[in-house]
Amino acid sequence: MKGVTYWSYIKTEELLSLQGGVDGDEAKVSDDEALFIVVHQVYELWFKLVLRELVSARDLFRRDPVPDHLMASAVRSLRRSSTILRQAVSHFDVMETLTTRDFLAFRDRLVPASGFQSAQLREIEIVLGLDDRERVPLGREGSYLEALKDDGGRPSPSLARVERRLADRPSLREVLEDWLFRTPIDGSHATDPGDDAAVERFLSRFLGAHAGEADARIARVDVQAMTADDVERLEQRYAAEVEKARAFLFAEEQPDPQLRRRERRVRAALVFLESYRELPLLSWPREVIDAVIELEQAFVMFRQRHARMVERVIGRRTGTGGSAGVDYLDQTAQRYRVFRNLWAVRTLLVREAALPPLDHPELYGFVAGALARRHGRMRFGSTGSPRRAASNVIVALSSPDSTSSNRRGATRPGASSSVSLATSFFSCSSFGAAVMRAPPPTRAASSE
Numbered sequence: 001m002k003g004v005t006y007w008s009y010i011k012t013e014e015l016l017s018l019q020g021g022v023d024g025d026e027a028k029v030s031d032d033e034a035l036f037i038v039v040h041q042v043y044e045l046w047f048k049l050v051l052r053e054l055v056s057a058r059d060l061f062r063r064d065p066v067p068d069h070l071m072a073s074a075v076r077s078l079r080r081s082s083t084i085l086r087q088a089v090s091h092f093d094v095m096e097t098l099t100t101r102d103f104l105a106f107r108d109r110l111v112p113a114s115g116f117q118s119a120q121l122r123e124i125e126i127v128l129g130l131d132d133r134e135r136v137p138l139g140r141e142g143s144y145l146e147a148l149k150d151d152g153g154r155p156s157p158s159l160a161r162v163e164r165r166l167a168d169r170p171s172l173r174e175v176l177e178d179w180l181f182r183t184p185i186d187g188s189h190a191t192d193p194g195d196d197a198a199v200e201r202f203l204s205r206f207l208g209a210h211a212g213e214a215d216a217r218i219a220r221v222d223v224q225a226m227t228a229d230d231v232e233r234l235e236q237r238y239a240a241e242v243e244k245a246r247a248f249l250f251a252e253e254q255p256d257p258q259l260r261r262r263e264r265r266v267r268a269a270l271v272f273l274e275s276y277r278e279l280p281l282l283s284w285p286r287e288v289i290d291a292v293i294e295l296e297q298a299f300v301m302f303r304q305r306h307a308r309m310v311e312r313v314i315g316r317r318t319g320t321g322g323s324a325g326v327d328y329l330d331q332t333a334q335r336y337r338v339f340r341n342l343w344a345v346r347t348l349l350v351r352e353a354a355l356p357p358l359d360h361p362e363l364y365g366f367v368a369g370a371l372a373r374r375h376g377r378m379r380f381g382s383t384g385s386p387r388r389a390a391s392n393v394i395v396a397l398s399s400p401d402s403t404s405s406n407r408r409g410a411t412r413p414g415a416s417s418s419v420s421l422a423t424s425f426f427s428c429s430s431f432g433a434a435v436m437r438a439p440p441p442t443r444a445a446s447s448e
């Protein structure tokens with residue numbers, strides 16, 4: 001068998017023969033244009049990797065339940081995508097070595113080609129879950145799909161690629177929201193008969209804490225030297241914030257009762273995960289949320305940095321693709337948000353010390369029991385809010401092949417230790433669904 005070489009594996013010769021530009025002849029390509037081509041090609045390669053990682057993460061989260069041991073893999077994929085995007089953003093520095101005049105020397109030959117026709121960027125948006133209704137119009141007839149057609153409206157490989165991706169549902173946003181919807185909130189499952197009331201109780205207590213924080217802030221402001229009008233304006237602003245938080249958490253904007261319930265539960269799950277992240281079984285799910293935020297932030301920064309680079313190189317003229325150029329790009333950076341709930345929740349989170357205690361923090365601790373004790377495993381102590389220790393938080397003994405039915409018995413504090421909980425719980429996608437379906441223990445102290 002022929003031995004592998006660097007060039008045969010990396011395909012160096014093939015790669016280096018791809019910079020021929022419009023005529024396919026590198027001799028006719030200036031240094032500036034070679035730079036322009038190479039930087040775009042490098043981006044497309046990064047996009048390829050981002051897509052692979054996003055699809056992997058999406059596929060993990062489309063499972064029900066999400067296997068616990070794979071949750072860290074999903075976080076790794078999301079974080080790798082963010083790192084790539086951040087790295088890619090720095091390549092715009094290289095592009096900016098192209099002056100306006102340098103670019104104008106070959107720009108006209110590129111019309112009507114445009115980065116707008118980057119199929120992989122569209123694929124990334126689709127895998128993430130960007131809603132087509134939110135797209136900023138390019139400023140010419142037809143959708144972004146029309147722009148992917150070849151001369152004379154013929155289909156192109158890029159169009160076929162995007163169409164395949166459109167058919168490949170669900171998106172990362174959809175699977176994440178399904179998973180959030182299934183999250184047990186303070187011990188209550190979406191499928192439990194009393195779940196609506198439990199979620200409402202959780203949200204009302206949280207909103208009480210949120211309003212309390214606003215009051216405390218106003219009280220602090222009162223003592224400062226402000227005019228009565230200023231104080232009143234500030235009070236109104238805080239009151240509006242409190243009202244907005246309530247309307248958001250109860251998903252009042254959603255007219256359909258079923259969808260409102262779903263949205264409310266997703267938002268409540270986010271508040272729950274973010275607020276009580278010290279509970280052992282919430283720590284990985286909360287990492288997932290953080291990794292998604294990091295990813296979307298990196299993507300927004302990609303858009304913003306691209307727009308600033310474009311402004312520097314071509315000013316505010318019309319783009320080769322026919323859009324309003326920088327104005328169009330700025331609008332996409334401003335408007336394209338996929339994980340809106342994740343961002344919105346950040347506006348209303350409160351300090352840890354202000355959080356209301358949970359009814360069932362013990363259900364979110366790693367469960368073990370006799371076996372753990374026999375093997376001298378350590379209790380790692382309180383994991384709830386600082387004012388209230390989570391009971392029964394013990395190092396988990398989990399067997400990877402344990403079934404959901406045998407986990408069920410482990411929900412009660414002190415239940416048999418042979419039950420695997422740690423690994424099953426947070427995966428459940430309603431992580432720990434199986435576990436938590438057992439009747440809750442005697443009600444612990446509540447804020448009521």
Ligand code: HEM
Pocket residue numbers: 039040043044095098103113114115116117118121306310313314318319320321322323324325326328329332
């Ligand atoms: C001198 C360099 C560049 C200029 C002047 C430029 C300019 C523009 C303009 C004006 C648009 C808006 C669409 C249009 O009317 O054409 C656009 C879109 C786009 N460009 Fe660039 N670009 C440059 C480099 C790059 C690079 C290096 C990439 C790397 C991938 C890139 C990727 C994109 C993408 C993906 C879009 C579509 C954005 C969207 O629709 O959301 N561009 N570019």
